[in-house]
Amino acid sequence: MAYVSSTRPLLAAALALAFGAASAAVPAAPDVARHQAQIDKIVIEISPQRIEAYVRKLVSFKTRHTMSETESDTVGIGAARRWIKSEMERCGAGSRLQVAFDSHVAPVSARISRPTEIVNVVATLPGAQAASKDRIYVVSGHYDSRNTDVMDAKGDAPGANDDASGTAAVMEMACVMSRYDFDATLVFMAVAAEEQGLIGATHWAEQAVQKKLNIAGMFTNDIIGSSRADDGRIDDKQVRLFAESIPATKEMSEPVRTLIATGGENDSLPRQLARHVKEVGERYVPDFKVSVVYRRDRYLRGGDHMPFLARGFAALRFSEPNEDFAHQHQNVRTEGAMQYGDLPEFNDYNYIAKVARVNAAALASLSLAPAAPQQVEMRTDKLENNSSLMWKPNTEPDLAGYRIVWRETTAPQWEGSMYVGNVTEATVKLSKDNYFFGVQAVDKDGNTSVATYPTPKR
Structure with a gap:
């Protein structure tokens, strides 16, 4: 999967390990950092x-x-x-x-x-x-x-x-x-x-x-x-x-x-x-x-x-x-x-x-950009060190997909992100105990929505 990590080398290594094998399954991410x-x-x-x-x-x-x-x-x-x-x-x-x-x-x-x-x-x-x-x-x-x-x-x-x-x-x-x-x-x-x-x-x-x-x-x-x-x-x-x-x-x-x-x-x-x-x-x-x-x-x-x-x-x-x-x-x-x-x-x-x-x-x-994703939830049905999120699909015709963003609990800005494609559920190999997460919608031109904070799925 395409991702942009934070500058922390341990986090980058963990993400490479977690998602490297699955990269072929997800389309290339739109360039969200380019100037429109x-x-x-x-x-x-x-x-x-x-x-x-x-x-x-x-x-x-x-x-x-x-x-x-x-x-x-x-x-x-x-x-x-x-x-x-x-x-x-x-x-x-x-x-x-x-x-x-x-x-x-x-x-x-x-x-x-x-x-x-x-x-x-x-x-x-x-x-x-x-x-x-x-x-x-x-x-x-x-x-x-x-x-x-x-x-x-x-x-x-x-x-x-x-x-x-x-x-x-x-x-x-x-x-x-x-x-x-x-x-x-x-x-x-x-x-x-x-x-x-x-x-x-x-x-x-x-x-x-x-x-x-x-x-x-x-x-x-x-x-x-x-x-x-x-x-x-x-x-x-x-x-x-x-x-x-x-x-x-x-x-x-x-x-x-x-x-x-x-x-x-x-x-x-x-x-x-x-x-x-x-x-x-x-x-x-x-x-x-x-x-x-x-x-x-x-x-x-x-x-x-x-x-x-x-x-x-x-x-x-x-x-x-x-x-x-x-x-x-x-x-x-x-x-x-x-x-x-x-x-x-x-x-x-x-x-x-x-x-x-x-x-x-x-x-x-x-x-x-697309609207911020709705009904974003964090799965809590089992104890695990991964974090699984799910959300309701957007309806915009130019939607490309979604990306998950995260930061450490003491950080003010998002530090890392992972493009997951046009899906409504994805898992990040990072613990919800240690990170805050959000989900953004991304259009084909790379415009991104505001991130939506997940509520716990009971």
Whole structure:
């Protein structure tokens, strides 16, 4: 059987012994490490100049506070959302990109002083493969802004980094990727009222549940604009990717209970998605690290991925490596030599483009690949040092087969893999006591799905 081992020589030797005799029985594995030409083109086309233009246009609306002006064409959140929609319609003209408002009225709450219309701008690129088009990947940034007083709907709140940076990245991805075909569906969202309590994202995520949408993955990009720390250090070589393990809920669901029972706290749906994003992002964006942080978000803080997590979807947050709080949630002012405020001159547009490229590469890879295998189980009917896995077959017409991936229990990333062909059961001569396993679906072009963690077969 074709396999890629970890660098550990003993593991490689064990695999060679276990599978060498059977190699003729399995077709050659697709090249899962090669660059896909379509993804390379998308990554190259992401433009820091266009991203900067989007950010500066968003800043020009003075404030995008959720309860700010909606009638003006030049000031306030109403003008901002109409411009975002028209710009995505313009750049998606002639493509299959469908742009619409998603609107509801939020009642009075802790950060909403009067009933307020909350409007998300949603651009949908339908999948082109019948077997995959109902599988959806969502990417968002929030276009609302705030200054020091979260209830101040009139004062200037430029929000260049928080979160015009994420909104501009999402707009750029939508415009570039609308020119390409993908098997699964992509949704690009500029969401509102993040600063007032994640209201826009919560509404859309709840609607996804009510409509029984198959949200296979969600990214939010929030505060991805600056490569400069508050002490002046420049770090433009990495982005933080926050990935939740066990959700902090009062009651434990059966899937979570199974994760804990098998030691799989690091194999939650978000962590599996993060592994995939890191592998693909670092492949297509050279000299740039995706630093997976084993937390839902920054310490006791949150973002628009959290409503998706709360509803059981795999969701992640991208954020710059070092936040500068003088340029976040601050009234624009000068104190001595210090300039406060979230102004566009403090952004690094080449850095934002790198983060957008990681997003785009991951989204493209996920939406070109087959779905993650379902009903993956580990056999437990006898005591043995082998590990036998079984799964339900995929239905995609371009499916090539499956591969089993593994890592030692202390390792964060997959360390080895074995292509097993188009089968629904396979055995690895490695002990389930000592390794974690996953199963990925692979198409004929070498696109791989997120790995699925096995549950015990009783």
